[in-house]
Amino acid sequence: SEQSYNGVDRAVIVTGGGPGIMEAANRGAFDAGARSVGFNITLEHEQMPNSYVAPELAYRFRYFALRKMHFLLRAVGLVAFPGGLGTADEVYETLQLVQSGKMVRIPIVLVGREFWQSTLPLGWLAEQDVVDAADVTLPTVVDTGLEAWRVIQDFYRERGGIAGSPLKEQ
Numbered sequence: 001s002e003q004s005y006n007g008v009d010r011a012v013i014v015t016g017g018g019p020g021i022m023e024a025a026n027r028g029a030f031d032a033g034a035r036s037v038g039f040n041i042t043l044e045h046e047q048m049p050n051s052y053v054a055p056e057l058a059y060r061f062r063y064f065a066l067r068k069m070h071f072l073l074r075a076v077g078l079v080a081f082p083g084g085l086g087t088a089d090e091v092y093e094t095l096q097l098v099q100s101g102k103m104v105r106i107p108i109v110l111v112g113r114e115f116w117q118s119t120l121p122l123g124w125l126a127e128q129d130v131v132d133a134a135d136v137t138l139p140t141v142v143d144t145g146l147e148a149w150r151v152i153q154d155f156y157r158e159r160g161g162i163a164g165s166p167l168k169e170q
Contacts, residue, residue: 017049021081026052039067076162077107077152082115107155108139109148116141
């Protein structure tokens with residue numbers, strides 16, 4: 001069901017625009033009648049935008065850092081599914097930006113409890129005194145996409161809606 005927060009009637013799906021779970025997210029938006037964005041990356045072995053990204057919203061980046069910046073300039077939430085080094089990099093950097101105060105807190109939802117407990121052992125890192133105990137609560141780990149959506153809805157319901165860019169002005 002569609003929810004409204006401060007006049008925002010729906011979330012805009014933004015993915016890397018590639019295959020797999022990114023394509024599934026873009027297809028979900030397409031099937032719901034919404035356009036979605038794809039921030040594709042130029043790679044040695046060409047990765048083309050999936051067919052569910054709105055053609056006028058398919059962007060191609062040469063550098064991962066610029067692509068991440070554009071993701072985070074607009075993000076009102078991060079939902080990450082099990083993935084490789086790029087996914088880990090995006091999750092860790094988002095956590096670091098929020099933890100350091102360089103970015104306002106957004107819901108950071110990790111789907112796949114077993115995967116993320118191994119990949120991002122924040123509890124263990126806190127035990128080693130390399131992260132604060134409070135950092136353990138930055139992400140929420142769930143097992144389904146529906147749970148992820150509920151976490152995002154609850155996050156903004158508790159805060160009275162969505163406002164502004166999450167990256168802080170320097």
